[in-house]
Amino acid sequence: MTEILQTPKLVTVFGGSGFVGRHVVRALAKRGYRVRVACRRPELAGHLQPLGNVGQIQVVQANLRVRWSIDRAVQGSDHVINLVGILAESGRQKFATVQEFGARAVAEAARAVGAGLTHMSALGADAASPSIYARTKALGEKAVLETVGNAVIFRPSILFGPEDGFFNRFAAMARISPVLPLIGAETRFQPVYVGDVAEAIARSVDGKVEGGKVYELGGPNVLTFRQCMEEMLDVVDRERILVPMPWWLAKLQGSILGALPGKFKLLTTDQVILLQHDNVVSTDAENEARSFAGLGIAPQSTASILPTYLWSYRAAGQFSRKTEVQS
Template sequence: MELENVLLIGGSGFVGGWIASRLSERGVRVTIPTRHRDNTKKLIMLPTVDMVEANVQDPQTLARLMQGQDAVINLVGILHDSDSRLPYGKGFAAAHVDLPRKIVAAMKASGVSRLVHMSALKAAINAPSEYLCSKGEGEACIDAAADDLAVTIFRPSVIFGPDDAFLNTFAKLIRLFPVLPLGAGEARFQPVYVGDVARSFVDCLGDSTTFGKTYELCGPKVYTLREMVEYTARLVGKSPRIIDLGTGGWAYLQAGLLWLLPNPPLSPDNLRSMEVDSVTDGAHNYPGWHPTALEAVAPGYLSSIEMPQPRLDRYRYRAGR
């Protein structure tokens, strides 16, 4: 299955930039809708990428974007929603549930059959958090279209790499504060490298054996949240005092206060997500999955001494190679 044109929805974000770069390397023309084209200068520089100002929540605009496309990749996701309610707020509903439904409808109307969708590890309709619950609802919408569309769903654990919003956030906090209160420190993760995630999304596009399948994307090692924070501290050359707040009232008080910030590093809903360990049993790995270790990449963008390979990855990303 040869693809020449791909619509990358949510492509202006962290993972989207890596996927766009890898598609561009292969000569694939990539259309990325964005609300603010001027804020995506790095992607505009990629030779086969076209940034289009558009509102993908508008069904007519979405249908127009589908014209001439061979495949659609949906990466849209948000971590926080100020409209907190059960089972999930309006923001989560719009991004994780309504948009997948609109994408499926527009694809059917436009005759585009290939869809690759990013969900989240442990997403489920009955999950404890609004984030995981809404992601599970959106995943169900995609699954329901599998009879009409060639769909593949990926469920990554937390994603790390240069410019990530995970380890970099902890690095900033560690540099600023000698004491770091930490909620849910025993929550378990299996962090996955953004380069591995991007490669899987791109490689599966033309692979018919992945149609109708759901894959979990995780790194080679399980860490507690506290272990990742301590590792980040060592890389940035700091030794903060970490105070374990557990998963009770103090943790939720801290999360509630942080949630009030303009770009919150943590919310109460994030804590609820961490009630479920973000790890895999390996039964649903992507074929030929050989994930990159955290220790092979993180020193290159967190420590003061850069490692050569991650630095090269950043140059390739910026140059579109």
Template sequence: MANGRARDLDGMLVALVGGSGFLGTHIAQELLARGARLRVCSRHPERAFRLKPLGGLGQTQFVAVDVLKPQTVAKALVGVDAVVNLVGAFAGDLDSLQGAGVARVAEAAKAAGAVAFVHVSALGADAGSDVAYARTKAEGEAAVLGAFPAATILRPSILFGEDDKFLNMFGALMAKLPVLPVFGPEAKLQPVFVDDAAEAVANVLAAPAAHAGKTYELAGPEVVTMGELNRRIAKAADRSPVLAELPDAVSGLIAAATGWLPGAPITTDQWKLLVAGNVAGGVLPGIEALGVSPRPMGLFLDRWMTRYRKFGRFGVKAKAA
């Protein structure tokens, strides 16, 4: 959180559209620490009320916004200096949400006179993909730059953090199940620490002209396979489940046969995204170009996975002096 730097965003009014989620919460903490005023815009703004004590009196405002309802977007962005768009989903009407919806936000930001626009897309955005999530992410990027040419596009990899639904999902499963299937064990990921991604967003807002019209890939410092990731989590949680690494052919069949069911272990689209990998391409500038030194999972994993050990913190033996 701001890492001791000066309050370089002091007084700036920033609208976080879709700001009540995991990444939005961490971006809000970073921006508040650096002096920004926040307008957290969400369909369910009450989910972000926990952010209020993090800022000073009057530093945070909450507004109900639905990007599918243009009038709510325009009203929410009146008077803002900058906009960070975080709206996204994995299911539903993605063309309207991540395509046309994103365009509405960018258009409203331009009309409101915002000097900066940061659009958070995703690593793997691909206009030619047959997966709706990847395709509409790419279409959203094009829509943003069409409406707000000076916008900055950020493509984060999978985000991890102490309060994520990624590492914690695996840790919780290992605490309950003696056998855990591993889909795509050789699939490569490059997870990025959520606070590093939040710092990257804030650094763009601190110098928007330097990053205008550019696209950056936000990835962590190490590439891991799904198999390796599961083994590292199990070790950190002091658990010994049987990790059943499934051949790709079997995983694909499971996704095709059960992916349409509620609560399915993996859908066809998720399977396609997994086998495609989630690593930086190396052509676009990375998170380092935004002044951030990304931190590896190894710095945190042992501490975060303590909760999934057999007796939690009380099951950790003290080391001999």
């Protein structure tokens, strides 16, 4: 009797070319899924191809502001993942457009083709927050669950890993500046490794995560902003002065830098508002198994991961004595 081979499931990943996306695509490809990456600039997503076998990863153009492009991207999909989010508004990329209306559009498209849905939000999402970012993240979650009741939603804390925009940024500053400003020096974070978040998302595609719930993902350690910087400086083997910045000055700086275009928008007033609140997994999420523990994943710490990529910021790079000791 001739054996009939089953075609692997097709997973469409919106925002798959970004920082989190490349790790999610890698996790899906290793499982044998066919992966369709939907992004605004397909010509900049060539780095994804080596993550899978020939023909396993396809890149298509899609924009959350253009509904027909979303519908086209999800055609034939068995599961849809939405990783799209922005930290600052720029041009036509507005918080409400991307994180609220865009989230609903992806959910409606997934529902139309009968696909499962995984949505990435952010820890701190709150419809009552004074931060537009946090409010639209919460409204996006609401739109998703109203549209696809069994959708899986993940809220990670601040993400770290190769190419992250947090530790890399401050490590780069430490190269040239004797002083590092701290906005919210005692604000608490629960840094989470991007690879662990990608694994959680992949497990939701596997069908191993109960839908209709919001999961909060944080690493094994809770650190203040100051402690994050101290650990980073220890890894890059540099001594720098850490200077807490008063909130009024931080907001003033945010209003000035936030008015700059594109990559020069290093800080906004909305981000300063976010930094005034802790970014840690809630007690309710822990007690209700809506965290890594409930997913059966043991998250990795900053201590085990940061040295694997921040060594490049040391004075002698890979040839530093600190690297030799750790190896």
